[in-house]
Amino acid sequence: MASSSFHFLLFIFGSLFFSHSLAKTTSFRPKALVLPITKDTSANHIQYLTKIYQRTPLVPVKLTVDLGGDSLWLDCDKGYVSSSYKPAYCGSAPCSLAKAPCNMGMCPSDPKPGCYNNTCTLNADNNVVDLGTPGLVGSDVVSVPSTDGANRGRVVSVTKFIFTCAPAFITIGLPNGVKGIAGLGRTKISLPSQFAAAFSFRRKFAVCLSSSTKSNGVLFFGDGPYNFLPKIDVSNSLIYTPLLINPKKLPGIDIKQEPSPEYFIGVKSIKINDKSVPLNTSLLRIDRLGRGGTAISTVDAYTIMETSIYNAVVNAFVKELGNHVRRAAPVEPFRACFSSKNIGSTRVGPAVPTIDLVLQNKKVYWRIFGANSMVKVSDDVLCLGLIDSRDVVGMRHSIAIGAYQLEDHLLQFDLATSRLGFSSSLLFRQTTCSNFNFTSNA
Ligand SMILES: *[C@@H]1O[C@H](CO)[C@@H](O)[C@H](O)[C@H]1NC(C)=O
Ligand SMILES: *[C@@H]1O[C@H](CO)[C@@H](O)[C@H](O)[C@H]1NC(C)=O
Numbered sequence: 001m002a003s004s005s006f007h008f009l010l011f012i013f014g015s016l017f018f019s020h021s022l023a024k025t026t027s028f029r030p031k032a033l034v035l036p037i038t039k040d041t042s043a044n045h046i047q048y049l050t051k052i053y054q055r056t057p058l059v060p061v062k063l064t065v066d067l068g069g070d071s072l073w074l075d076c077d078k079g080y081v082s083s084s085y086k087p088a089y090c091g092s093a094p095c096s097l098a099k100a101p102c103n104m105g106m107c108p109s110d111p112k113p114g115c116y117n118n119t120c121t122l123n124a125d126n127n128v129v130d131l132g133t134p135g136l137v138g139s140d141v142v143s144v145p146s147t148d149g150a151n152r153g154r155v156v157s158v159t160k161f162i163f164t165c166a167p168a169f170i171t172i173g174l175p176n177g178v179k180g181i182a183g184l185g186r187t188k189i190s191l192p193s194q195f196a197a198a199f200s201f202r203r204k205f206a207v208c209l210s211s212s213t214k215s216n217g218v219l220f221f222g223d224g225p226y227n228f229l230p231k232i233d234v235s236n237s238l239i240y241t242p243l244l245i246n247p248k249k250l251p252g253i254d255i256k257q258e259p260s261p262e263y264f265i266g267v268k269s270i271k272i273n274d275k276s277v278p279l280n281t282s283l284l285r286i287d288r289l290g291r292g293g294t295a296i297s298t299v300d301a302y303t304i305m306e307t308s309i310y311n312a313v314v315n316a317f318v319k320e321l322g323n324h325v326r327r328a329a330p331v332e333p334f335r336a337c338f339s340s341k342n343i344g345s346t347r348v349g350p351a352v353p354t355i356d357l358v359l360q361n362k363k364v365y366w367r368i369f370g371a372n373s374m375v376k377v378s379d380d381v382l383c384l385g386l387i388d389s390r391d392v393v394g395m396r397h398s399i400a401i402g403a404y405q406l407e408d409h410l411l412q413f414d415l416a417t418s419r420l421g422f423s424s425s426l427l428f429r430q431t432t433c434s435n436f437n438f439t440s441n442a
């Protein structure tokens, strides 16, 4: 009798324990995920970094964030150890999802991540330095924290997250300790697409870059709320514009190819202090060969403009700034610099003319204030933070809106409806991109 009630109790406790652990591992479905983004100025190019956990056992992996990158790739040459790594064999589901062709070459050494016979191959694109090299496709466990939109929640895992194993040399230009690039672009295997598929949430993600190297910005996968201290949900005050598709991944080359994984918006004109800047507007359209148009980029530190657009914008800006502001000598990479002596300051940065990127109609525009247009290069010099495309190798679009202009704005990309939601400067709302509360409430 005593012994059978003992068994009964054991059964109850056992099943309680069992259902509890089952809930923890399988039935918790996150509504959104969250990662920190840090601004890094240690390398030649300013970059925005994030950190995921990957492999078995899990290790932290630092990555450069590339909004227009097509997938996740990592250096597998140096110390990739994992019992859960799976090569993607030719003809398998990961290869077709990645649209990755079969690797005909053979691996001469013992098999290891990045070296298997008969697997599919993808290019690892390093858009920071504009280089790419083929790597082999595989999958492994990836773990990231979930969120309720206000705090960091419990960590969740994707068991077969598809990525490319690349050779070490392609990490050139990335800061020390960064193992690869996290592509957020418009493909089936970008981070937003794989997370949305794994947890059945809307194919939406949001980026908010911090202007400070000392405090984190934030990357959300999934829908809002996106809360910033003090209790401001930025997801409900966004301005919307269609995301455009560039039909050519390699602009200017007239062969059948994949569409570009980059995100484009339809800038129709530019205004400075509400006055139209005269421009050749045909440059603002994406042409048949995929040239022109306006892309958004996190690997370009500052907005790049085609030379005729750049000149027109600088001329109009200087005129609106007025005679009381003295021009200063250029400071690389900028051409237009000014003495800050007669420039006042506002909540949204230096008091300079506003620059509007006018979108689908006159009422929809992205207004750039001093905090996002002027770069302080010394105590008494401010430069207009725009780059002339003739100073850049490999510029393929007429405008690439760079990271400095994105800082302290929240941008939400909705892949299902092909729509961008963007906030105005969060400084107006007395918050910043570094005000997400990363304290865990799990
Ligand atoms: C790949 O195939 C070659 C030729 O059959 C063989 O020598 C080599 O060991 C194989 N490598 C791997 C990693 O399986
Ligand atoms: C405007 O730009 C287009 C595309 O580059 C070019 O073909 C055209 O000649 C330009 N028009 C003028 C007036 O410069």
Ligand SMILES: *[C@@H]1O[C@H](CO)[C@@H](O)[C@H](O)[C@H]1NC(C)=O
Pocket: 151, 229, 437, 439, 440, 441
């Ligand atoms: C951040 O979140 C934690 C956990 O919910 C909370 O205790 C803390 O007060 C929050 N911090 C601020 C500054 O509100």
